[in-house]
Amino acid sequence: MAASNVILCGICDTQHVSKVANYWCPECDEGLCSPCKKYHSVSKASRQHGIISIDDYNKLPAEICKIEQNCTEHDKKFQMFCPGHDKLCCIICISENHKECTGMFLIDEVIKSSRSSTLFDSLEKSLKDIQENVEMVVKDRKANLDEIKQHHSKSLNDIKDTRRKVNSRLDELEKNIIDDLNSTETQLKLKIETLLDKLFTKMTTLELLKTNLMSVKQHGSDLQAFIGSKMLEKDVTKALKCIQNLSEDDGFSQIGLKCQIDDKITDILTDITAFGSITIEKSKSPIVIGVGHEKQAQIFTAVPPRSKSIDDITASLINEFKLPLGQSRKCITGSSVFPDGMMIFADCHLNKKLIILQSDGTLDTEILLSPLSPFDVTCIDNKTVAVTICNNTIQIIDTKTKQVAKTINTGAGLGITYRQEQIIYCEKGKGIVGIQLSNYKICTLVEDCTIQNDYSYIATSGDNIYFTDNGSAVKCYSLKGEKLWEFKDESIFSCPTGIAVDQYGIAYAISNRNNSVVLISADGKNGKTLLTANDKIRVSYGIYFHINKLYVASYSGNLLKFDIA
Structure with a gap:
């Protein structure tokens, strides 16, 4: 040393x-x-x-060694982690900037599980998937280069063979066509080789990320592992986006050379002015970029190691709003909350519109969809939503421009949710269906032909999918299609509609026949009534859980906001 x-x-x-x-x-x-x-x-x-x-x-990587152990602003030891701001806090930070934050965790509890959290596994899986995609593209591009060479060789033979059949006047035309062919090949090779250079550079970066990741995981302190993994997560996300954008690179297209010899070449002395033509044949590459853990490595939820019992959960009403009056009475059948805290509601049967409220309950905007009837809605980002329409379609809508960006035909099913670049909904007689937003590819995630209700509502938490079905049941499946549990208890739970899930995997389901909200434990074995008609619960369909707050929207347009403790 x-x-x-x-x-x-x-x-x-x-x-x-x-x-x-x-x-x-x-x-x-x-x-x-x-x-x-x-x-x-x-x-x-x-x-x-x-x-x-x-x-x-x-x-350890140099940037990991530079991680501060104390708050740089107040020179105090970090004590809490705020998931809402994704930030470590000292005692002064909490008093100054996080007084209203809920769901904060002791940093000692968070870092104990950071090394064993799924984030490292997700990062490793994503890096492996990215590498496999790069290697697959490199192999395919090299094969395309060989194919171009073969096309070039065949075209050259065709040109020369034809040339030998005509007189010396073809010398000049032969030179032109060969120059054109060689120039086109050089152009195509340059596009692909440029992409290959980018890919080789990316592979070097990926190897460095893998080395840093393993070093942090094996040798870093708990805190370094926690913060370092989030730092590395940004690099992995950037690499993931780069790979996903490969299809936009001109060198990614399936490129071919085609040489067309004119049938009237023998008439060259009188009619033909060119030996032939060189064209580029372009088709979609057969390679499909796919990352099995797509975007999963981007999300780290600081969940304390202990689970939570439904017996410990209480709810207190903190706000009550009345949705703005329309020309007709309200028929609220779906609701969601934007990442920034604004709320959106589907006013289905009479007014046929979406209603967006500020976090304080004041009206922000309305989006008229008539004659279409919006049933359920889920937020994709702060300005984009997906809406199920009662004519078996889903519309992607930009709430700022109020324009429909995409209409997707679906099977019978109206409950909808959004998870990691994928829209998920229940389809009657089929199961749980996912739509990938990157290419709008539709695939069945869960096969369940027992779903016979068009009005099944759906929610996700972690790697699990939850939905209401069969008039009195809530079912839970894994993303792999494995049925985890089914909850039925007609003494407290009947005619379920909307459903939401918290960070502990505890489900909050509306029991319309009882005018109540029922809690279901994370293992599906136990349930209890959390809210009743005494808490102003009426016939409702929309329910949403967002940062320790539960929103319940009644069919008539009354919005209740509860603090969950």
Whole structure:
């Protein structure tokens, strides 16, 4: 190790003694020699610190080593993690900027599960998928180069063979056609080779990301693993987007050469003015870019290691809004909440419109859809929604321009939700269907022919799908199509409509026949009534859970906002 890279023992250094450190304490942010490490490990203040060897410390990426252990603004130790702002907070941060935030977790609880969280697995899976896609594209592009060579060789033979059948006047025309052919081939090769150069550069970047990821996972402290994984997540997301955008590169197209010899070449002395023509044959590449864990590595939810019992959950009404009056009475059949906290509602049968409210309940805008009847709605981002229409279609709508961006024909089914670039809905007699927004490809996620209700509502949480069905049941499936549980209890639960799910996997389902909201445990084994008619619950369809707040929209247009604790 070079002298400039030698790390000294911090404790000895404060005593004006220079001693090489053998260990590193991330929480103290200093090196320790062997004797000092011994005392450090038994001291009450530091015995729980995660010490690593200097060799392991030196293996960490430079940006991970620079992670601050304390709040840089207030020079206080981080104590809480705010999932709403995705930020670590010291005690002063909490008092100044996070007084109204809910769902905050103790940082000690969060970092305990960070190394074993699914984020590392997701990052590794995404990196592997990206590499496989790059290798697949490289192989395909090389095959296309060979094909172009073969086309070139055949075309050249055709040209020369024809040339030998005519007189010397073809010399000039032969030169023109060959120059055109060679120029076109060079142009095509340049496009593909340019793409290949980009791909080889991307592969180098991916290898570095993999190395950094493994170093953080194996050698970083818990906090470094937590924050470092989020830093690496941005690089993985960028690489993922780059791979997904490959199809837009001109060099990704399936390119071919075609040489057409004119049938009237023998009439060249009188009629023909060119030897032939060179054209580029372009078709869609047979390679389909697909990442199995698409976008999953972009989302990290800081969930505490403990689950939550439905017996511990309480709800208190904090706001009540009345949706603005229309020309006719309200028929609210669907609702959702934008990431920024604004709310949207589907006013179905009479007014046939979407209603958007500010977070304080004031009207923002209305989008008329008449003569179409919107049934359910889900937010994709802060300005885009997907809406199920009662004529078996789904419309993608830009709420800022009020324009329909895409109309998708579907089977019978009206409940809808959005998850990671995919629209998911129930289809009567078929099961759970997903629509990938990148290419609008439709695929069946869950086969369940017992779904006989057009009005089944649906929600997702983590890798699970939840939906109401069969008049008195809630079902839960994994994304792999495995049925996890089915909940029925007609004593408290009948005629279910809307459903929402919190971060613990606990379902909140409307029981319309009882005018109530029922809680269902994460394992589907237990249920209890959370809200009743005494809490102003009436006939309702729209329900949504957003950052520890539960929204219930009645059919008549009364919106209740509950704080969930």
